[in-house]
Amino acid sequence: METSQGTGPLAGLKVIEMGQLIAGPFAAKTLADFGADVVKIEPPGAGDPLRNWRLLKNGTSVWWQVQSRNKRSVALDLRKAEAQEIVRKLAAEADVLIENFRPGALEGWGLDPQKLVEANPRLVVLRISGYGQTGPYRDRPGFGVVGEAMGGLRHLTAEPGRVPVRVGVSIGDTLAALHGVIGILMALHERQRSGKGQVIDVALYEAVFNCMESLLPEYSAFGAVRGPGGSALPGIAPSNAYLCSDGGYALIAGNGDSIYKRLMAAIGREDLGNDPALANNAGRVVRVDEIDAAIGAWTKARTVTEVLEVLARVGVPAGRIYTVADIAADPHYAARGMLQQMRLEDGEMLTVPGIVPKLSRTPGGQHRNAPALGQDTDAVLREVGLSEQQIAALKERGVIQAKA
The missing domain is CATH 3.40.50.10540 (Crotonobetainyl-coa:carnitine coa-transferase; domain 1)
Known part of the structure; x- marks a missing residue:
């Protein structure tokens, strides 16, 4: 304006x-x-x-x-x-x-x-x-x-x-x-x-x-040196970028306890959603590879748009990776x-x-x-x-x- x-x-x-x-x-x-x-x-x-x-x-x-x-x-x-x-x-x-x-x-x-x-x-x-x-x-x-x-x-x-x-x-x-x-x-x-x-x-x-969040206190308390996590959020699960059938990626943040259960239900993996060992973040971090594989298998069969539509209906935070062309055409912007x-x-x-x-x-x-x-x-x-x-x-x- x-x-x-x-x-x-x-x-x-x-x-x-x-x-x-x-x-x-x-x-x-x-x-x-x-x-x-x-x-x-x-x-x-x-x-x-x-x-x-x-x-x-x-x-x-x-x-x-x-x-x-x-x-x-x-x-x-x-x-x-x-x-x-x-x-x-x-x-x-x-x-x-x-x-x-x-x-x-x-x-x-x-x-x-x-x-x-x-x-x-x-x-x-x-x-x-x-x-x-x-x-x-x-x-x-x-x-x-x-x-x-x-x-x-x-x-x-x-x-x-x-x-x-x-x-x-x-x-x-x-x-x-x-x-x-x-x-x-x-x-x-x-x-x-x-x-x-x-x-x-x-x-x-x-x-x-x-802006480095818990980087220093983690090192001070545990001697932990946080390393690169690629598209994942280390220590928080599940939160990653998942490949879709159209070659794009969907960013999915299912790391809240209730959100995780809704996500697992949406992808047809109630077994993981109802597993007591995965009810909180600490347990999910231990098995993050298994969870990511399940989500990735589901997204690979769907386009980014299809993934986002499903997850929006069940209240799971998710989004696409925008280019500037996407930004310029976006109605919310x-x-x-x-x-x-x-x-x-x-x-x-x-x-x-x-x-x-x-x-x-x-x-x-x-x-x-x-x-x-x-x-x-x-x-x-x-x-x-x-x-x-x-x-x-x-x-x-x-x-x-x-x-x-």
């Missing part, structure tokens, strides 16, 4: 985004979707590299249209003192500053977050990096895939005995971004009491590790507003993901397309008090860039 600028639960919140690519910009996008005024600072010339990542339409990544919607773009050469002074002016009036450079980069530009907070005591600064701002690994370059590996996720995403694989998207960056947004909202809430901002330190690997239409500058329509989460009274929305590089440089600099003559001089010296 489209909304007018200045609406949403975060309307009036001023955010400076100094990150690039995924983690920092995703955090800022989430705030912008809910009404925050996000000023994105990009280097002159090519801007954020994400503008040119993956598939391009009219010279610009369609990913960019999602990641930078609702933002304003200011092009500054942060290597120059005059650009650094502009950032200080912006930070002095901002509520939030987001950055995801390697630790020490801001300090190298004379933009130490602690000093920015001293100058604006209400400022909340989110710092996202591979390994955090402290510790022996702080200076190492860290991308999402490295954080996923160190956080324990990559070891689990494989078929047993095969090479661990990516989950298919930059999940480490996104998890770090979402943890960053949580940190920002908590800091802003606390600011209402204290009147003071603070610095939030999010490490990619820690954001991933925070459409009904929930998750297939949002936006009009590009050339007049063509582009389908992009809708807004998450859904708020009943103050929902988020899109009020502005992703900006061209430097599209808002002049306007933002005027807002912090620069004159037309000063702006023109900065352009002449290559400190700033505005949209032609």
Whole structure:
């Protein structure tokens, strides 16, 4: 849905985004979707590299249209003192500053977050990096895939005995971004009491590790090192992907005690459903191969659709593995507003993901397309008090860039 600028639960919140690519910009996008005024600072010339990542339409990544919607773009050469002074002016009036450079980069530009907070005591600064701002690994370059590996996720995403694989998207960056947004909202809430901002330190690997469920306590208590489980959910039975007659897979989660009995009845295996030894999860885990074989034999004689229809009638959680083509054609996605239409500058329509989460009274929305590089440089600099003559001089010296 489209909304007018200045609406949403975060309307009036001023955010400076100094990150690039995924983690920092995703955090800022989430705030912008809910009404925050996000000023994105990009280097002159090519801007954020994400503008040119993956598939391009009219010279610009369609990913960019999602990641930078609702933002304003200011092009500054942060290597120059005059650009650094502009950032200080912006930070002095901002509520939030987001950055995801390697630790020490801001300090190298004379933009130490602690000093920015001293100058604006209400400022909340989110710092996202591979390994955090402290510790022996702080200076190492860290991308999402490295954080996923160190956080324990990559070891689990494989078929047993095969090479661990990516989950298919930059999940480490996104998890770090979402943890960053949580940190920002908590800091802003606390600011209402204290009147003071603070610095939030999010490490990619820690954001991933925070989602690793019982991984560490199992090791601590039992010395158990959880290994890759392929499509199954290790220690929980039955829960797996089962091959169907049309070559597709049905995901079936029959691991609740009552659900398991209904599943066994539906596939004609009441003997397994009524077996006292399989009445709870502990017993089913011991015989998971036998149970999976029974379910697999049943699904192989039916298409994915047939399997899902039967299981829906008896209340067993199940689903198909969606491709993006499935997503784009799905009526539930459409009904929930998750297939949002936006009009590009050339007049063509582009389908992009809708807004998450859904708020009943103050929902988020899109009020502005992703900006061209430097599209808002002049306007933002005027807002912090620069004159037309000063702006023109900065352009002449290559400190700033505005949209032609």
